Amino acid sequence: MTREMTGAKMVVQALKDQGVDTVFGYPGGAVLPIYDEIFLQNDIRHILVRHEQGAVHAAEGYARSTGKPGVALVTSGPGATNAVTGLTDALLDSIPIVVLTGQVPTFMIGSDAFQEADTVGITRPCTKHNWLVKDTDSLADTMHEAFHVATSGRPGPVLVDIPKDVQFASGEYSAPKPSTSHYQPVLKGDLEEITELVAAMETAKKPVFYTGGGVINSGTAASQLLRELVDATGFPITSTLMGLGAYPASGKNWLGMLGMHGLYEANLAMHDCDLMINIGARFDDRITGRIDAFSPNSKKAHIDIDPSSINKVIRVDIPIVGDVAHVLEDILKVWKARGRKTDAASVAKWQDQINDWRKVNCLAYTNSEKTIKPQYALQRLEELTKKHDRYITTEVGQHQMWAAQYLGFEDPNRWMTSGGLGTMGYGFPASIGVQMAHPEALVINVAGEASWLMNMQEMGTAAQYRLPVKQFILNNERLGMVRQWQELLHGERYSHSWSEALPDFVKLAEAFGAKGILCSDPADLDDAIMEMINYDGPVIFDCLVEKHENCFPMIPSGKAHNEMLLGEAETQGVIDSKGSVLV
């Protein structure tokens, strides 16, 4: 069934038909007809951000905390170019978002018109796919296809560029129908490969599950199936930064996060295992360390919906292309049908070995009664908030790694962090997106002061919509991770890695009509955190922490998993010239 309407109305209608309830955006000349249609309806909430980058990160936060695609709406030219960082962030972390951009009218494209940019050209390498819609009749189908592409297969950002004359003109609107698109990624894994993996699981003496964001992206069923498989086999499990929460941090087989700042026991288990089962992770360089020393004696299986992830970095023995939930379901079926076998005696010995590694207590740190250690701040935050309906976002840097180490995630979709791109400025707008999706929940952005300042204009958004997002800033007056690398790699020459001329965060909060809390004494910390939790409105929590704390454990650049640094004493001259060119 088709109906005649303007392009602008089609956009809003298509959003409704796709189940969208929230759009993050910023108006401008080239999207005014769409904003007019938004004004005339009440089904879709529009959240006015203060910068287009904020709109895209907010859409990401919304998407990651709900499993539904996030939507952002921005104008042409600078609106579109400001969205590029968010698009790239979503591409690297495989987050389904649909970004709508206005464009100058079709007859002016190519004339260097006011606020014209080659948006599809600029965003081609940072979207999963993009479209320039040149006639109104194809707008509805393109909108529906955009949602299909964003959410099918490996999710990702898409962009639809809509010239202003296409928004004004009338055309035929068609409702979404079962996709006839040629883009139909395969969901089921190959049964032969799955059987080979099950056979390897039956005889493995030192197995480990290595899981990633793909488990979260596959949906909550995937996390359930993962828990069933882990608990039934008794195999230990670790996860990347992106996959935290798919298996509960309180689970008995949980090793903690792996990778550059991962836990000792997780990285050593990866290095020494004889069977590595990668589920929805991509052998990122933060995970593997030195490639030629990566888990040298293991058979490796890799489950991924994107064929290009397989053998990209690490050659695997058992490649399984498919959706995590579908493949896990088949693994469980086959494993049960073959008699639920594991080499339980060997796996128990392996667990003993892992328990010995656990005794190293790699997250231990020297606490202080005078200054707040960032690790201590996060431990207290965890203790005081873990029973809440809690969502955590982060910025990028030391605080992000400490948050991953010291906070426990029991469920998927509760942890939103910029993993692949490492975007400073992600966490605050993301927390706004999360809070919009979960108005009653406790949403905390664990931040560093430098990252937080990158998108601090979103205080206006938080204040306008009375979003009670808690900005928990670990303020060390430094770009902590940069400072750490300069200490380890650049002869302690701290080139431009301190935050000078910082604002008074309490006054800043008050200037936006929000609450500011300053805390510098460990003895006051619990009360201050409780005050933050109990305040019904946005809070900036300025937590003054130790300025020179380094983040450990750490696998230095160019080193293997079993060459971890556990603390300050081991850091002298550990990174050679070959390692120092890596980032």
Place this chain on the structure above:
Amino acid sequence: MSALHIKQGATRHSAYNLRPTFSDVQERHTIAVLVENEPGVLARVIGLFSGRGYNIESLTVAEVDHTGHLSRITIVTTGTPQVIEQIKAQLGRIVSVRDVHDLTVEGSSVERELAIIKVVGAGDKRVEALRLADIFRASVVDSTLNSFIFEITGAPDKIDAFADLMRPLGLVEIARTGVAALLRGD
């Protein structure tokens, strides 16, 4: 014909498992990519190669199915086996790409390229150019009193050889189409 359908799952039967380990040997592959002929599709393919640092030795593109709006892009590229596999997988995940065929591994194929070559000269050199053109089955498509334009079709090696011979005889300009290729048999 054993088409390599990368999108349909990496099994032991796929090219992923053709080689036991990563090798450093540079291989030359001819890859045929069937794409939906929509604006920007060539930029997507080329952008993939430049963005990820892959080589393009030659590239040809034209619409081959006017009703289905499908274009065929033939790319000659070099890389280690791992890089070649990545190129194919990365091509396969472009949304407007329908199919990817590695003609180098899927069986023997026919590769053809067309070149037009302008040779300027007089006297013996002009006669020699005509004689060699005849041997290479190049045809004269334009002539003035002191120049020829030859058209030659063949495998890229043959065109290279012909151009090398023409150089001392007065080759001043050459235009090549790049390789078009098809698998042999049915």
